[in-house]
Amino acid sequence: MRTITYAQAIKEALVEEMRRDPTVILYGEDVANFGGIFRITSGLKEEFGDERVFDTPISENAFVGAGVGAALTGLRPVVELQFADFLFTTGDEIVLKAGMWRYAHGGAYKVPLVVRCPSGAAGVGPEHGQCPEAFFMHAPGLKIVSPSNAADAKGLLKSAIREDNPVLYFEHKLLYATKGEVPDDPDYLVPLGKAAIAREGDALTLVAISAMVPKALAVADRLAKEGHHIEVIDPRSLCPFDRPAIIESVKKTGKIVVAEESYRTLGVGAEIGAMLMEDALEYLDRPLRRVAIPDVPIPTAAILEQFVIPNEEKIYQACRELLA
Amino acid sequence: MPVVIQMPKLGHAMTEGTVLQWHKHAGDKVVQGEPVLTVETDKAQVEIEAPASGVIARLAAAQGEVVQVGGELAVIALNGETVDAAMTARAAAIASAQPPSGAPKAAATGASRGRVIASPRAKRLAAERGIDLSGLSGSGPDGMITEDDVRRTSENQTAALSAPTPGALVPARREKLTRIQAVGARNLTQSWQQVPHFVQMVRADMSRAMDARRALNANGAKVSVTDLILAAAVAALRENPRVNASYSDGEMLIYDRINLGIAVDTPDGLIVPVIHDAQSLDLAAISARAAELAMKARDKKLTPSDLEAATFTVSNLGAYGVENGTPVIFAPQAALMFAGAIRDEVLAIGGKPEVRPAMQIAIAYDHRGIDGATASRFTTRVKQFLEDGVNPAAQAAATVQPHRKREVTLSAPGDSLRVDASYGAHRWVLDGDDGGVDPVCAFLGALGGCLLMSLRVAARVRKAPLGRASIRARANEKGHVKEVQVELEVETSLDDEKLHRLVEVAERGCHIRALIREDIAYNMTVRRIEAASN
Secondary structure, eight states: EEEEEHHHHHHHHHHHHHHOTTEEEEOOOOOOOOOTSSSSSSTTTHHOOTTTEOOOOOHHHHHHHHHHHHHTTEEEEEEEEEGGGTTTTIIIIIIIITTTHHHHTTTTSOOOOOOEEEEEESOOOOOTTTTTHHHHHHHHEEEEEOOOHHHHHHHHHHHHHHHSSOOOEEEEEEGGTTTEEOOTTTTTOOOOTTTEEEEEEEESSSEEETTTHHHHHHHHHHHHHHHOOOOEEEEEEEEOOOHHHHHHHHHSSSEEEEEEEEEEEHHHHHHHHHHHHHHHHGGGGGGEEEEEEOSSSSOHHHHHHHHHHHHHHHHHHHHHHHHO | OOOOEOOOSTTTTTEEEEEEESSSHHHHHOTTTTTEEEESSSOOOOEOOOSEEEEEEEEEETTTOOTTTTTTTEEEEESSSSSHHHHHHHHHHHHHHOOOSSOOOOOOOGGGGGOBBBHHHHHHHHHHTTGGGGOOOSSSSOOOOHHHHHHHHHHHHHHHHHHHSSOOOOOSSSOOHHHHHOOOOOOHHHHHHHHHHHEEEEEOOOOHHHHHHHHHHHHHHHOOOOHHHHHHHHHHHHOOOGEEEEEETTTEEEEESSSSEEEEEEEEEEEEEEETTTOOHHHHHHHHHHHHHHHHHTOOOOOOGGOOOOOOOEEOGGGGTTTOOOOOOOOTTEEEEEEEEEEEHHHHHHHHEEEEEEEEEEEEEETTTTTHHHHHHHHHHHHHHHHHSTTTHHHHHHHHOOOOOSSOEEEOOOOSOOOOEEEEEEEHHHHHHHSBOOHHHHHHHHHHHHHHHHHHHHHHHHHHOOOOOOEEEEEOSOOOOOEEEEEEEEOOOOOOHHHHHHHHHHHHHTTTTGOOOSSSSEEEEEEOOOOOOO
């Protein structure tokens, strides 16, 4: 297997799927001539031509809406937002159109749309640094994935493009440069709705999402040295959510910490807590602990940003508390 | 202000109760009078009803938890009150009742705050392994008992049990006594240790008693052998009041009221419901009351008052085939009577051996207040009543005349919608829940029954051929009766016109039909059924 970056993995997925299926098209702000704000799409216009890869005006509402239309009429558009935060700008098209129209038209149409959403705090302040997955988990009809490594980034994007329902694909900005092994197989897919056990253990279940996964694995290493072998679960898909994976792990461990880069209130951790109340209450031996952004905007100043974003130390402390 | 449901004092001696089952959860709506939970006291399981309508704001105790009398069980936010507002008001009420701050705080253990704080996982493991959480101290946050705490205790216990002595006995499982069983164990220990017992045994020839019973039951009564024994006990107690008594600190407390405890075996253990004031009941009434109590015991509907203030207890284990035994008194009662199985035995009757149904009776007495002679008088009197066929009560009841008075007596025990109806020797149950006939259906029964009788009478008068006849009577499903539909099926060779006339006459002659108001839609259909082929 080759070792490539998370960014290269995303690009490979796009290229392979565009070669495989001529109905896959790609557009967004600066994706064609500039190669994308994070340089993911450089060279794609040259290979696939400006009918399949093109730039749009600065109106998320317009071009995501156009994506819904293209999807309804038989194409498989991949639309790139420069920042996941702009999902709020195009909320009507995402929530009310993409999410609902297949249902609203009695299944007469499919909406095979992928919206790529660069997420995460990276010194870009409150309006460009969010991980807004939880907001959209609440909206019916949308599938949501948040890969944490290069292999999943590729496999999930390819599955998302082949999916007949709209998928919000959250790619964390701080993961672009991270490297990992990625299979060569052009049909390597990661199924939507299936969690990964990133590390097996029985002392505690640590659920980590997106950029929290590498931090969680570091915490697991540190705890292992102290004699606590914890299990790290990467849900990968937030919708559909792999409930059994988490329930089974908690049945084994009785303790759970959820680390996420969303706001704490009604975040992914809150939903996981509700699932446990419903399906695993009698297996819990400690209260649920959530490590998340306190309910404040993400500051621009680096030191303040680091103060609110969950880091290794905060995750470690939450685990230690439950392991005491 | 929210309404708080507290652990009620359901009996004189009650100090605490166990929350057996919640019927409502936090957030559920409740209507006044709806059952919210079942509480188990030392004597009975009792449903506690909502004192007001609203929403359950909070449940203060978990299932299985023991709560002191007066302790908080649940808080109801009244209609129009939000749950938050109710809880705030409640918190304020509690805060104002708290001792001043600075008062020492209870040490954090699993049992602090009067209830066991344990993680759900720990509770599950404890239940699996039969470990009592109340004795454990918790190592979790706020003294919560965790899985590890339970596991440690369990391993220590197992180690202790499987430790040194070879052949040590390790139980396969532990079964905790139910609260009723536990209280019984305590009381019986006390009785056995403190009451000097002596037991007298006699054998009674039951021929006449059994004849009396057959005669009664042939007249529609449902008298059991136990009922006869109860009646004999009452009659003998009336004549020997010193047996209907309790010993207390140098004196005998002798009672006028004969409150008869009947030991009843239930899946939850032995329960002893009480027939109060049996001195004023005849055999039929004792029989009816005993049947009612047995049914309530089976349905777990006994109230604490059904179980209190017995002065004498009868235990009939005859149905189990046991012939004799040495019973233990339920202190403070002075005596307890045990009846065995009725078996054919060879008795010497007038100098000759004869096979007779015979029963052995063993009566245990408290020797502190009853001497052997007093006991003997009572014991032989019981025997004599049974051998005489439980005269005079049974004879009186056996000669009951057909009852023709248009009068029904109904009584509501008060703890449910149940109503006991009686008409002469006949008894039935009306119930708005599902324990008996609901009133509308009782009316439909009266209507259909009366129509069929009326039809039969009309046919007799006219000498019209009429075989089987049946009615299905129906009313609208709910609420006031607005429609009545009667489907009559008759087996007859009458032609259509004559049948029509006969039915018309029957309807006119039916007293119940005449009660149905003009504005109620009444419809009758008539259908023929084939004569039975043979």
